[in-house]
Amino acid sequence: MWTDKQRGLRVSQEELLCKNACGYYGNPAWKGFCSKCWRERSRPPGSQRQTRPSSDEAPPTFSKFEEKKNTEKGRRISTVRKLFWGSASPPKPQETSESHTKMLKAYENLEPGDFTGFLKILRSPSSQRLQSRCIAFLNTMEAYHDLPIQKQSDLVQEFYQSFAEYFRSFPEAQVTQIMEHVEKLIMTRLHKWVFCHDSCDDEQKDLALQRRIRSLNWVTPQMLGVPFPDENTPVTGDPFMPAITAIIEMDAKRAPQDKLACVSKCSQHIFEALSTSNNEPANADDFLTSLVYVVLKANPPRLHSNMQYMIRFGLPHSLMAGESGYYFTNLSCAVAFIEKLDGSALNLSPEEFEGYMRGQRAPAALTKRHQVANDTQKLCEELQGRQQKLHQGVVALTMELQKWVHVVHSQLDEATSQFDKVQKEITAQAEASQVMSSLAQDGSQEKVKEQQPVLLPNDNCQAPKQTAC
Template sequence: MWTNKHRGIRVSQQELLCKNSCGYYGNPAWQGYCSKCWREKGRPPGAQPQDSRPSSDGTPLTFSKFEEKKSTEKGRRIYTMRRLFWGSSSSPKQESEEIHSTALKAYQSLEPGDFPGFLKILRSPPSQRLQSRCTAFLNTMEAYHDLPVQKQSDLVQDFYQSFAEHFSGWSESQVNQVMEHVEKLIMTRLHKWVFCHDSCDDEQKDLTLQRRIRSLNWITAEMLDVPFPERKSGLTGDPFLPAITAIIEVDAKRAPQDKLTCVSKCCHHIFEALAISNTEPANADDFLSALVYVLLKANPPRLHSNMQYVIRFGLPHSLMAGESGYFFTNLSCAVAFIEKLDGRSLNLSPEEFEGYMLRQRAPSAGHRRKQVSKSTQHLLEELKSRQESLDQGMDTLGTQLHQWMETVTAQLDEATAKFTLVQKEMNAQAPHSPKAEEKGRTSPTQTDC
């Protein structure tokens, strides 16, 4: 998939698509097929998809005869109660269809991502049939949680398909929106039963992948040819830190859609970091190399289990097409690249790669020394630029301060002169004091004497 003539990862858009040329995204976990083609490929010839539709109360027909009998009896009791209320066998069916039609109209008014609104509609009386299907399916899956995880995956996917038939007259986008809510409802409940199931080796593969990533923590961004922003851009720290945080958050989510949202958020942060680093839009090679760098730095917990959980129990349209499908396919390619990474992928000789892996060599002696030297040079240039700017600012401030002092002195001199003049005028216009008048009255007497 990747060439070794250049450092970094090289993958074409065509290599991300399904090997069956169906137009959807493939995945290394499905040997290059999309989820639909992979399921069809793994199904025995002539076999039909398992029917997970309920006989009356939502219990799949794939389980025991006891469950079928129990469902039939429950349906018979419900039918009897309806006859008591409606008085005929035809009225309940007509009334049920009308109620179901009303419920479907309520779902069309949902805003994207409004999961609380979905739960409110699902719990309303018109949605009783749909709610019963979900409840019965959840109860049955929890009762049979010891089934192999692949069997559970097939049952969940068949349930998605049969549940979507209730909205067959809608547009694809509307159906997908409702089914995303259904997926979140179902898988939030089933997460503790099916995630990292005992019937598979996900836990062991998680440990293997985690040790593999830890052993590659010496790889630098320069080795992967990941562009970093220039120091003069003003950005401090690792620009990929938000992406690292987002990919770590995947393990904290329970619904496959929520996990995919974290993956999409991580990829968006990567593109934002690349936009700061490049003057041109980031290409697919830069993005995939940066995604590998993020995974090596983050070493996300239970990465393999989380990816398998999304593959087994996520909605097919989320992985086969669209933005989430593209990002998840690149994530799978990045993991596959890390698992097979060797010296040629990093433009290193086998001896150099082995030395790094055995901790006999340090990146600081080669690649990291250049990177540190380059970073130091950028830092010195930045400090010099700041010093020049500071000196220029100080000179400007000194000039402004001198001008201000001259202005203030001139204003004080002017104010003092005006005050002196006003005082003289006030003294000249002021009336004589009482002592002066008394002296003036007594002067003639003294003259006469």
Template sequence: MWANKQRGIRVSQEELLCKNACGYYGNPAWQGFCSKCWREKSRPAGTPRQDTRPSSDGGLPTFSKFEEKKNIEKGRRINTVRRLFWGSSSPPKPQESPESHAKVLKAYQNLEPGDFTGFLKILRSPSSQRLQSRCTAFLNTMEAYHDLPVQKQSDLVQDFYQSFAEHFRSFPEDQVTQIMEHVEKLIMTRLHKWVFCHDSCDDEQKDLALQRRIRSLNWVTPQMLSVPFPDETIPVTSDPFMPAITAIIEMDAKRAPQDKLACVSKCSQHVFEALSTSNSEPANADDFLSGLIYVVLKANPPRLHSNMQYVIRFGLPHSLMAGESGYYFTNLSCAVAFIEKLDGPALNLSPEEFTGYMQGQRAPAALTKRQQLASDTQHLLEELKGRQEKLHQGADVLNAQLQKWVQTVHSQLDEATTQFALVRMEMTAQAEVSQVVSPSAHDASQQGDDKEQTMLLFNDQRLGSQDTDC
């Protein structure tokens, strides 16, 4: 049935990229644009656009390059943030000396990648008091104005990222990225409870709708999605996609956007590993997207829509626009969009078949086989449980019989011991009597011996005389 059909859900690399042809990854949440182009597109009419083309060196998007051409709207928003921080449109003059500034920059420059604890130590040092004060003021302001619409909060957070990165504009771009990842983790761990699934948006309703949609598609099999999954040889308990399912479920427990992205990356890597073990051919992009859709359908991750929107609104731009994490997150967005619009032709099913599956009137053969296998396993477990109960009952009966036998042996041993004591007493008494009568018995025995010797001598003499006669 599947030999003459295209394998996998085919999405070309061009379809994953931004519709504005800027070279970065797009996202269905931004109507196919990347976050940079989407923000530019959403600006009021008449506002000059920034240059969204990729750099000539082909490098990743950077913080300093994002701010090369300031515009009026960006300046107004930054001034608003500054007024919230310091009460005026301009920040206070820095009081630190050039030596202190150079010292703190050197400390950040020597920071190891991923050392969040070391970043906190440097930030809390006296030389970083100015940066620490900015973070504290921003956090206090965001918590005080947590009733703002979530998009306004997103703009404030993104502006804070840009203004904070300006402090390290002399650093190489990879170091700026590492420092800003620490800043994002610090800020968003504190703000998570205020901005995640905010009341000003409909994330909660969309979460419930997506969850119901995925639950209604629990009948979809790997064969329908053209996922290389050998149902005939792999038992139910050995699903190769189980690590990926676990990783995508863990995303809801994380607070920082980069930690949620790490769960998406971990899930995607497990999908590639599962595809490599289930298929003799190397996994391609089509197989990966099909496998990711299967994982989402089987996992039904909690608050998936809210988690994705949280990463989109408050994550660092470079994490979603390029790189491995951006590719994986874009594929996850495509998988969710595919599930929301899933119909019969997408699964090589007729509309009647699709409706029958959705209404529970039909069941795939592979799913029926797995259900039968699960039912047989359940019956086997129940049978083994009954055997175990009978075994326990037999062991109890045997134990009671053993205890009764031990008691019988003990009673017989006691009786034998008593009889032995009586016999010993009788033997002792007989020995004493024999010692009293021993002299007379000795004489009688001696007389008997003498008589016997006399008879023997007489017989010898008689025999001797007979020999002489001869």
């Protein structure tokens, strides 16, 4: 079986983590680093470097971003403030402690995932300051939408950090939920300005990746080592079809968290398909190879742009840790594997791989699939011809039936007219016979009267004698 062969795609848990050993998930788009380490490495040499927490510390929190902000009170913060207020120090509106307490209490009572409730609280008078900051930031981003994409990403990430400071007294889970609402509100408005920006080459990379995936349409699950269900297992269609549908839906979403939710949904469907295919629990290798198969079969539209959009404008916590971060890291590894796919990863020789890429060869499973498709097409053509003949027969039978009905109606009309004539003749004959019988009866009565003798009284006739008892 192909599952016994050594797979060319094997990624351990350590390889998914950041190269800087910070404990967070890395990403091929960041050269194997997490987003925070990558931003630090990309910083100009003259700026200060932030110390990274050790691997045994707690997961990343929004409160820890305050340390980063304090170390970066230079060029970026002054630029943001100048964009917002036109001066180095923004005016601080007067806000009473009672109003601030009321606002915090309203956000504390917010249900998880209630985006409509978040908007209602944000529009309330107690949240006037937060609402004004959101409106000012949106207006600024729309006015300066021609800035380089990396600059826009820095501004958005800086806004997330500054907004999270209002809720630093909240538990981390509650701050994360509030910031997810903020991200959805901000990025839904900014999607048309920052997605696939003109200052980057995302569109060209999308086309190149799409052509690459299309050229690998001959890759079968057997070559990747994807555990498909056995022949004895009743499965209708491709078990990975729900995962393919979920990854395609990613392009229709606007907020980064909604796109990331499609990635998570796709991954969960893959695990469900693997659970029906194997009697053993799914491992990381099976999941990654199945994800590669799903991406090859789906060929999602603007895959590179969607991934870069989540990297640039998504919340760092969602991409660096947790279940969603693990799924996104695996998706990045799958895309990187597809871009560098060669014959050794598929247990093929270089000559066989080139033959498949040029279309000179076809896998046995693919050939069998084409044969089944051709047989099905021939059967469909044969059935179509039989259907046409049957349709012609039905039309001819309908015409003959109409003619027969017409003949039957004419014969019925003729029989009805003849029946009326016969009935009239019978009636006339009956009346004539009745008249003849009445005449014959009258004549017989007259003959009887003529033949009856006339009895005359005789004098010699004596009355009977009376005898005595």
